[in-house]
Amino acid sequence: MLDGDSDKNPHFGSLVRAYRREMGLTQRELAARAGLSLAALRDFEQSRRRRPRAHSLAALTDGLGLDTDQAASLARAAALPRRHPDAMPSAHRPQDDSDSMRSTHSPEHDKGLWLSVLGPLEAWSDEKLLRFGSPARRAVLGLLLLDPGVLVHRDAIVDLLWGDSPPRTAVTLVQAHVSRIRRALKGGRRFGGNDEVIDSSGGAYRLSLSAMEVDLLDFRDMAARAAAARGAGEDATAAEYYERAVSLWRGEPFADVAVLRGHPGVTALRQELAGVLLQYAEVTRELGQHNRVLVRLQALADAEPLNERVHASLMIALAGSGQQADAIRVYEGVRSRLDRELGLYPGEELADAYMRVLRQDLRAPDREQTHARLPALAAAGHPVPRQLPAAPRCFTGRAGELAWLSALAEQDLTHAKGVVIATLTGMAGIGKTALAVHWAHQMAARFPDGQLFVNLRGSGPSGTPVAPTDAVGGVLTSLGVPPARIPPDIDGRAALYRSLLADCRMLIVLDNAHDAEQVRPLLPGSPTCLVVVTSRSWLTGLAAEGAHLKTLGVLPEGESRKLLALHLRARSTTADPVVIDELAAACGGLPLAVCDAAARAVASPGLPLATLASELRDSRRRLDALDTGEPVTSLRAVFSWSRARLGSLASRLFRLLGVYPGPDITVPVAASLAALTPGQTYLALGELCAEHLLTEHLPGRYTCHELLRSYAAEEAGIRENQEDRRAAVQRVLDHYLRASAVASSFLCHGQAEVPSIPPRPGVALEEIESPEQAADWFENEQHVLLALIRQAADGGYAPYAWELPWTAGWFFRDEACWQRLATAQEAALAVATSQDDLVGLAMARQQLGWLRFLLGDVTSASHHLDEADELTQQLGDGRLRALSGLSRAHVLPAQHRILETTAQARQVLRLSRGVGDLQDEIRALYTIDWCLIQLGERRQAVHLSRRAPTAYRELRLRCCPYYRGS
Numbered sequence: 001m002l003d004g005d006s007d008k009n010p011h012f013g014s015l016v017r018a019y020r021r022e023m024g025l026t027q028r029e030l031a032a033r034a035g036l037s038l039a040a041l042r043d044f045e046q047s048r049r050r051r052p053r054a055h056s057l058a059a060l061t062d063g064l065g066l067d068t069d070q071a072a073s074l075a076r077a078a079a080l081p082r083r084h085p086d087a088m089p090s091a092h093r094p095q096d097d098s099d100s101m102r103s104t105h106s107p108e109h110d111k112g113l114w115l116s117v118l119g120p121l122e123a124w125s126d127e128k129l130l131r132f133g134s135p136a137r138r139a140v141l142g143l144l145l146l147d148p149g150v151l152v153h154r155d156a157i158v159d160l161l162w163g164d165s166p167p168r169t170a171v172t173l174v175q176a177h178v179s180r181i182r183r184a185l186k187g188g189r190r191f192g193g194n195d196e197v198i199d200s201s202g203g204a205y206r207l208s209l210s211a212m213e214v215d216l217l218d219f220r221d222m223a224a225r226a227a228a229a230r231g232a233g234e235d236a237t238a239a240e241y242y243e244r245a246v247s248l249w250r251g252e253p254f255a256d257v258a259v260l261r262g263h264p265g266v267t268a269l270r271q272e273l274a275g276v277l278l279q280y281a282e283v284t285r286e287l288g289q290h291n292r293v294l295v296r297l298q299a300l301a302d303a304e305p306l307n308e309r310v311h312a313s314l315m316i317a318l319a320g321s322g323q324q325a326d327a328i329r330v331y332e333g334v335r336s337r338l339d340r341e342l343g344l345y346p347g348e349e350l351a352d353a354y355m356r357v358l359r360q361d362l363r364a365p366d367r368e369q370t371h372a373r374l375p376a377l378a379a380a381g382h383p384v385p386r387q388l389p390a391a392p393r394c395f396t397g398r399a400g401e402l403a404w405l406s407a408l409a410e411q412d413l414t415h416a417k418g419v420v421i422a423t424l425t426g427m428a429g430i431g432k433t434a435l436a437v438h439w440a441h442q443m444a445a446r447f448p449d450g451q452l453f454v455n456l457r458g459s460g461p462s463g464t465p466v467a468p469t470d471a472v473g474g475v476l477t478s479l480g481v482p483p484a485r486i487p488p489d490i491d492g493r494a495a496l497y498r499s500l501l502a503d504c505r506m507l508i509v510l511d512n513a514h515d516a517e518q519v520r521p522l523l524p525g526s527p528t529c530l531v532v533v534t535s536r537s538w539l540t541g542l543a544a545e546g547a548h549l550k551t552l553g554v555l556p557e558g559e560s561r562k563l564l565a566l567h568l569r570a571r572s573t574t575a576d577p578v579v580i581d582e583l584a585a586a587c588g589g590l591p592l593a594v595c596d597a598a599a600r601a602v603a604s605p606g607l608p609l610a611t612l613a614s615e616l617r618d619s620r621r622r623l624d625a626l627d628t629g630e631p632v633t634s635l636r637a638v639f640s641w642s643r644a645r646l647g648s649l650a651s652r653l654f655r656l657l658g659v660y661p662g663p664d665i666t667v668p669v670a671a672s673l674a675a676l677t678p679g680q681t682y683l684a685l686g687e688l689c690a691e692h693l694l695t696e697h698l699p700g701r702y703t704c705h706e707l708l709r710s711y712a713a714e715e716a717g718i719r720e721n722q723e724d725r726r727a728a729v730q731r732v733l734d735h736y737l738r739a740s741a742v743a744s745s746f747l748c749h750g751q752a753e754v755p756s757i758p759p760r761p762g763v764a765l766e767e768i769e770s771p772e773q774a775a776d777w778f779e780n781e782q783h784v785l786l787a788l789i790r791q792a793a794d795g796g797y798a799p800y801a802w803e804l805p806w807t808a809g810w811f812f813r814d815e816a817c818w819q820r821l822a823t824a825q826e827a828a829l830a831v832a833t834s835q836d837d838l839v840g841l842a843m844a845r846q847q848l849g850w851l852r853f854l855l856g857d858v859t860s861a862s863h864h865l866d867e868a869d870e871l872t873q874q875l876g877d878g879r880l881r882a883l884s885g886l887s888r889a890h891v892l893p894a895q896h897r898i899l900e901t902t903a904q905a906r907q908v909l910r911l912s913r914g915v916g917d918l919q920d921e922i923r924a925l926y927t928i929d930w931c932l933i934q935l936g937e938r939r940q941a942v943h944l945s946r947r948a949p950t951a952y953r954e955l956r957l958r959c960c961p962y963y964r965g966s
Helices: 011-025 027-034 038-045 054-064 066-076 136-144 155-164 170-187 215-231 233-247 265-288 289-303 308-320 324-342 347-358 372-378 399-411 431-445 468-478 490-503 516-522 540-547 559-568 569-576 575-587 591-603 609-617 633-643 648-659 666-676 678-690 706-720 722-747 773-796 800-811 816-834 836-856 858-875 878-895 898-915 918-934 937-945 947-958 961-965
Strands: 113-116 122-125 198-201 204-206 420-425 450-456 507-513 530-535 548-551 697-698 699-703
Touching: 011 027, 011 038, 027 038, 027 054, 054 066, 066 372, 066 431, 122 678, 122 722, 136 155, 136 170, 136 204, 155 170, 155 204, 155 678, 170 898, 215 233, 233 265, 233 289, 233 516, 265 289, 265 308, 265 490, 289 308, 308 324, 308 347, 308 609, 324 347, 324 507, 324 609, 347 722, 399 420, 399 530, 399 548, 420 431, 420 540, 431 507, 431 530, 468 490, 468 516, 490 516, 507 516, 516 540, 540 548, 540 858, 559 575, 575 591, 575 937, 591 609, 591 633, 633 706, 648 666, 648 678, 648 706, 648 722, 666 678, 666 722, 678 697, 678 699, 722 773, 722 800, 773 800, 773 816, 800 816, 800 836, 816 836, 836 858, 836 878, 858 878, 858 961, 878 898, 898 918
Parallel strands: 420 530, 420 548, 450 507, 507 530
Antiparallel strands: 113 122, 198 204, 697 699
16 A cells, blocks of 8 residues: 555545655655656645646656556546547537637646647747747748657758749748747747757758657657557556547647648648547447547547548447447448448448447457467467578678678667667669668578568559558568458558567568658567668658668779679689779779679670770760669669659759769759759759769769769650750850859959850859859869860850850869860860851960960960951950950960060050950050060169059959958
């Protein structure tokens, strides 16, 4: 007997005090263990507060370390008030709701933060209702609360608020909303201390709240406790927990957040409630207490008039409550609706319920028959499952990933807090399945109860992933459950699956998953199991289940070469090592590409490896060279499965990446390439990254594997006509021309001017607003600029072929870049000649002459600059002629022609003053000064040199702050 309380029905406060004394705890110690304030605990024990909130009761139960019977006694003593007897929208609530609460918050609630989403969205802090302002901010909070603890990417928020037409400031607005929500919630928080209320990670946000702060988490906690009690055969305790769980529902989730109506997450919440309510109904049926759920089942049936399972449960509850005639009327009503609206007969479950009502056979089904455990199946002769596919014959490398997986398995699973989940993600062909199966075979002996392997077909030739219901059903069948005993719904199947695997040491490999929702029903509840999931998707949602995430990269060069040698077998011993290296390099470290190349070589022994390497180096032929003729292994087919999962905008952006020559791409450039808005571009890039078709290798910069780039180019050639492909390239060239002109205006005034004509439609402009940004832009984009300059010249994209190097060429300082630019300008010269474009000819000659001079070819430089000078005279363009003359003035001294240099520089001085170009004027003055010194005219040189600093100071003041620090 408990000390201090001999009543048969003790008050809640006296029962808490008695349990505390039995544990030998002070009030302060219990308050700390339960996460409650000392004042709140004293109020409970002194009966100043008689009705604790559900999460406070759960916290006290944990803090006191109560067993199941003690917890049930404390729950009965608490006599929690019901918010509503039903969980449906107001239109479906019964009239008698005297026990319900008008709001989630009441004087009985502990002080602190409390968010309610199971009805209208409300947030309370210290009994005060928090206001969040605009509907958009409430929508952001609602989206984060749909699944607390799970990362929500910024793209999803943008899509929710603005759809396909986000404003340019969408990201800034989202950040502002999140910041204000964080500030409002953190100010009212008690539980959780100083932890961040909203975490940020890689452009995604996550609410970090507990079940003592969110009614949805409280609901799930109560439902989980109920399921555990039911599994232990403690139905009375389970019923109490279920009652507390369903009492938290006040109506339609997020009822007052308009943009969330019809959202898949809200629909899933409604289904979650229905599932818990039906489980509650099963428990009350076993207890013979049908009345406890009758009102709620009636409301749920009214809301879902065609849900046969709900109506079957309602019929049993009605008949068990002595209302057999009403139960039969329910059956007749739903049978009529099914016939009238769907042309269907009642299903097996509904028909069975009808027959039981007629026979008054209302006993609960035998749980021992429906929840047979795995050891019982094994005893009946069913073999232990050993479902792993054959281990890959050739496997090498991945030492770090293997060690990571083994470290997870080395944990004492029997004392783990939850099931261990390892997720392997990465691009198509990266070797996720091979790694998982190779490691699983090594670890099989550690899991004596068996190994399950399920191919979820998230990506494949059928294009249709395995439905979760079918996946769990297939596993149950493989575990020996007779088809007649497999529940028809996903919740029932998942529950039976978890029951079978309870306390078993089993390894489960879930291969090729489509998304987290497909995986969740296949996660066992027992911490003695270990799950390995492979997927092309990120599966960040599984982080909420404590999953450990690992993204696989390409193999290092040495491991790629070793894998190729293993597959080639005897041919590798006689082949030229250089050719083997070329083959491995052409595969880019992608294991599937290595296997395909080796398969081609082994299948065609007469094919020289050097020829195969040559085919792989050709970007237009390399996918043909890797085609094995089988969809499962051919790289082109495997890539196509990832592409098929994309939306239309992301799919088009991916195709157009095939005509983009740069090694990586930024958001503004991607927007220009596909003529998308910034919001659309962020969403498309996020989708491509989620499928591992792109990788954000640096903040804001995206790249992809070279073999994927070849596949994208093929797709662009098939699905985009030539006009659209050229338009995409021209938009990118236009973007870079304008960006380089703006950047040059900060760093090299006079070198380039911003084009006066408006940008092409669909071109997104770069935001460069300072010399520092300009320098960073050139540094980050130099490799892209070189590739684009060559593409513009080779592709005949006038006038970009000569305008882009004119604005950006001055930045490059090394000989290798000069050589690449000179080659491109030779092609640009040919384009300008074919189009008889005098301006293009003059600019190309000028650039080519200067580059040849930098490369040491003075004769060629002089020829091109002389031609440029003649062309600028024909054009009458003083600015171009001055620039051409300056270049000639630099080349002439190399030919010891000082007098001609002086004359050329004086001509440039007159021209630059005529067009008002101070920078060219300064260059001309310094050139003349140098020539006079060389000629011994030092007095004239001194006199002339006084003008140059004056002009320089004037230029520095006129141009920009960058020059003040020069």
